[in-house]
Amino acid sequence: MKRRELIRAGLLMSFAAALRPTQEMAQSAKTPSELTPAQSGVDASKYLAAPGWRPLFLDEHQNETLIVLSDLIIPATDTPGAKEALVNRYIDLVLAAETPETQGAFLNALGYLDGESMRRFEVAFRRASRGQQDELLVALAYPRDAGGRTVEPDASSGTGHAHFETLKEHIVTAYYSSQIGERELGSDGGFAHGDYEGCDHTEGNHN
Amino acid sequence: MNFTALGAAQQTYDAVVVGSGATGGWAAKQLAEAGLKVALLEAGRGVSPKEFTEHMPAYKLKYRDHSPEVARTRPIQKQCYACMEYNYEWFVNDLENPYSTPPGKPFSWQRLRVLGGRSLVWGRQSYRLSENDLKATSRDGYGDDWPISYADLAPYYDIVEGYVGISGAAEGNVMLPDGQFLPPMKMSCGEVQLRESVKAKFGRTVTIGRAAVLTQNHNGRGACHYCGPCERGCSTFSYFSSPFTTVKDALSSGNCTLFTNAVVSHVNMDSEANKARGVTYVDRMTRQVKEIRGKAVILCAQALESTRILLNSSTRDYPSGLANSSGALGRYLMDHVVGGGASGRLPDLKTLPDANEPQRPNGIYIPRFRNTPSSTKETRFIRGYGFQGGAGAEFNFSAEGYGTSFKKSVKEGVYEISLGAFGESLPRWDNYCEIDRNLNDAWGIPALRICMTHGDNEAALMADAGTTAAEMLEAAGAKDIRVQTDVAVPGMAIHELGTARMGSDPKNSVLNAFNQTHDVRNIFVMDGASFVSSGCQNPTLTMMAVTVRACSHLIDRFRRSEI
Numbered sequence: 001m002k003r004r005e006l007i008r009a010g011l012l013m014s015f016a017a018a019l020r021p022t023q024e025m026a027q028s029a030k031t032p033s034e035l036t037p038a039q040s041g042v043d044a045s046k047y048l049a050a051p052g053w054r055p056l057f058l059d060e061h062q063n064e065t066l067i068v069l070s071d072l073i074i075p076a077t078d079t080p081g082a083k084e085a086l087v088n089r090y091i092d093l094v095l096a097a098e099t100p101e102t103q104g105a106f107l108n109a110l111g112y113l114d115g116e117s118m119r120r121f122e123v124a125f126r127r128a129s130r131g132q133q134d135e136l137l138v139a140l141a142y143p144r145d146a147g148g149r150t151v152e153p154d155a156s157s158g159t160g161h162a163h164f165e166t167l168k169e170h171i172v173t174a175y176y177s178s179q180i181g182e183r184e185l186g187s188d189g190g191f192a193h194g195d196y197e198g199c200d201h202t203e204g205n206h207n
Numbered sequence: 208m209n210f211t212a213l214g215a216a217q218q219t220y221d222a223v224v225v226g227s228g229a230t231g232g233w234a235a236k237q238l239a240e241a242g243l244k245v246a247l248l249e250a251g252r253g254v255s256p257k258e259f260t261e262h263m264p265a266y267k268l269k270y271r272d273h274s275p276e277v278a279r280t281r282p283i284q285k286q287c288y289a290c291m292e293y294n295y296e297w298f299v300n301d302l303e304n305p306y307s308t309p310p311g312k313p314f315s316w317q318r319l320r321v322l323g324g325r326s327l328v329w330g331r332q333s334y335r336l337s338e339n340d341l342k343a344t345s346r347d348g349y350g351d352d353w354p355i356s357y358a359d360l361a362p363y364y365d366i367v368e369g370y371v372g373i374s375g376a377a378e379g380n381v382m383l384p385d386g387q388f389l390p391p392m393k394m395s396c397g398e399v400q401l402r403e404s405v406k407a408k409f410g411r412t413v414t415i416g417r418a419a420v421l422t423q424n425h426n427g428r429g430a431c432h433y434c435g436p437c438e439r440g441c442s443t444f445s446y447f448s449s450p451f452t453t454v455k456d457a458l459s460s461g462n463c464t465l466f467t468n469a470v471v472s473h474v475n476m477d478s479e480a481n482k483a484r485g486v487t488y489v490d491r492m493t494r495q496v497k498e499i500r501g502k503a504v505i506l507c508a509q510a511l512e513s514t515r516i517l518l519n520s521s522t523r524d525y526p527s528g529l530a531n532s533s534g535a536l537g538r539y540l541m542d543h544v545v546g547g548g549a550s551g552r553l554p555d556l557k558t559l560p561d562a563n564e565p566q567r568p569n570g571i572y573i574p575r576f577r578n579t580p581s582s583t584k585e586t587r588f589i590r591g592y593g594f595q596g597g598a599g600a601e602f603n604f605s606a607e608g609y610g611t612s613f614k615k616s617v618k619e620g621v622y623e624i625s626l627g628a629f630g631e632s633l634p635r636w637d638n639y640c641e642i643d644r645n646l647n648d649a650w651g652i653p654a655l656r657i658c659m660t661h662g663d664n665e666a667a668l669m670a671d672a673g674t675t676a677a678e679m680l681e682a683a684g685a686k687d688i689r690v691q692t693d694v695a696v697p698g699m700a701i702h703e704l705g706t707a708r709m710g711s712d713p714k715n716s717v718l719n720a721f722n723q724t725h726d727v728r729n730i731f732v733m734d735g736a737s738f739v740s741s742g743c744q745n746p747t748l749t750m751m752a753v754t755v756r757a758c759s760h761l762i763d764r765f766r767r768s769e770i
Binding site: 047 | 258259260264266270271273274294393397400403556561562563566617
């Protein structure tokens with residue numbers, strides 16, 4: 001048992017006994033439908049990895065485009081990237097349940113990416129070369145050059161960068177909320193805990 | 208031991224307490240421990256530590272907190288930061304619990320129906336009101352003074368703090384009386400830097416939040432282990448919630464019977480004697496209608512719900528709502544105004560966020576510094592606001608760009624600092640709730656129509672808060688400062704107050720100084736409905752202190768056989 005688990009077990013044992021709810025209070029479990037899945041202990045972490053997965057909302061081309069894009073935005077380094085974290089599957093699941101506005105904004109942004117790729121390279125984004133993909137993404141991700149001049153392709157409307165940010169936000173949320181993403185942020189698999197140490201510097205010396 | 212049905216119907220309790228949250232728990236505990244026979248009614252189900260989810264990572268949730276079920280059944284509740292895919296069943300289903308608002312006047316009513324109510328998910332910030340708050344009218348002429356003074360309330364603050372366990376630091380600030388504190392939580396470097404520079408440049412106080420979270424073992428509950436998300440429950444019971452403290456004590460006394468799933472519709476009157484004889488409730492599951500008799504009825508259902516029950520209890524003698532001869536029932540609704548503040552970055556401080564590092568469930572607090580006894584009188588607004596905030600290293604999810612450099616930037620983090628104001632909400636006659644005769648909840652009980660807007664004074668407070676927050680962050684060395692001067696939708700502070708206010712004049716108030724209705728001597732309202740003014744401090748601590756004080760009075764009257 002890891003240290004973290006020991007602490008957790010200890011915490012639970014020492015206070016659960018002292019504060020065992022009375023019989024009246026514990027009658028709650030009669031209606032399990034009134035617990036959230038999480039409160040019932042459901043672990044859905046393997047849901048997206050289920051064999052035979054099919055997208056619920058995206059079509060095949062959109063799904064493949066999202067896989068390519070997500071792995072460009074958060075690539076595998078010494079840690080896994082967005083593709084391995086099944087970012088596309090999570091986004092598809094959430095989009096399927098989202099409002100028409102959110103669904104539409106996502107498809108608009110994804111369509112913009114393809115449209116811009118076809119306009120520049122006469123090929124859909126996912127089939128463009130890595131160099132072409134980078135050329136387009138640099139233009140969208142950094143809408144101004146070092147001198148502050150706008151470099152994005154349709155500066156008149158200013159939407160290229162906004163579309164990029166829409167897609168990026170979905171991808172970033174999906175990646176860092178995954179188990180792989182938690183590990184990327186340093187999680188050892190347990191929950192945060194310990195003494196909150198705070199500042200121990202002398203006055204005025206916090207840098 | 209849950210003898211409902213016949214047994215309950217025949218028994219007359221000394222006190223029927225409606226609501227098991229922060230104040231209902233205290234009422235049940237105080238009265239039952241004094242030997243009174245108490246029936247404690249909760250509209251929702253019971254709660255068990257087995258359903259706590261504070262240690263569950265987001266990836267174990269199917270939608271990782273973007274559940275469509277929450278959006279479908281709780282479109283209003285999910286406006287609350289604490290309503291999540293983890294715990295949304297604790298919050299009311301908006302489809303079953305409707306209320307209406309006039310066109311263009313939204314009100315966000317965020318509430319729970321489960322044992323413990325909102326004490327399960329509250330923000331835990333615990334501040335005393337000062338004499339300057341309770342007697343503000345004497346200084347600026349607006350509204351009405353409370354019929355009680357700080358000296359009346361102070362001993363009860365002591366009792367509540369001693370039992371609940373409030374961690375915090377004494378500051379000797381005239382606007383924010385010190386209390387009985389457990390050791391304070393620590394401040395981050397950015398917060399200490401803010402404290403030092405704000406003291407030097409403006410003479411204002413920055414202190415660690417005073418929180419109902421234990422920093423050492425206390426009353427059989429464990430010290431905080433800093434896992435972070437208190438609103439999902441706590442396996443060490445480190446934050447205060449009523450089911451595992453006051454309600455547990457009440458039940459352990461042997462004098463309190465708990466009725467869960469008891470949706471109270473109205474108070475029953477003995478009109479001849481002008482006394483309440485109990486309440487009627489609908490069983491939430493079976494829809495059976497039941498009556499519980501009591502010598503005293505104590506409403507602790509939450510400000511708007513307690514008032515709704517009285518409005519739904521009209522009789523021939525009280526045609527516009529029970530105990531409403533003043534016409535003030537439902538009036539003077541308040542909710543702290545929020546939306547003003549500022550945020551920025553402290554580029555000189557070290558950033559190395561880590562997913563394992565302890566999460567402090569608390570922030571910093573800046574007590575009110577406008578219109579104090581020692582400050583110049585503001586011309587643009589009366590009263591004032593306090594700030595909650597915090598500073599710390601966070602993951603930089605909004606780093607620019609993409610690819611390997613983006614991934615690295617996220618982990619390098621950014622040092623964020625922010626302050627958000629809570630402003631005093633003035634009591635106004637035209638902010639009110641009434642019964643909407645065309646709208647019923649799922650139990651057939653007429654629902655509320657809530658009419659509230661924040662006024663010019665509240666807007667001026669938030670405008671000023673944006674300015675002062677920015678100047679304090681700047682003094683602390685913050686960059687990229689973003690100023691907010693919005694006025695959020697009423698209800699968003701989740702500090703509903705008023706609608707059955709106390710007062711010494713029965714002609715313009717509902718309750719006397721002991722939370723007893725002027726009109727019917729055995730009906731009490733012991734929750735935020737009783738507030739005469741709002742101060743700018745988070746109200747739960749005061750609600751609990753007022754309740755304990757009122758219970759002491761009620762116990763005395765029982766001992767003298769006056770009830």
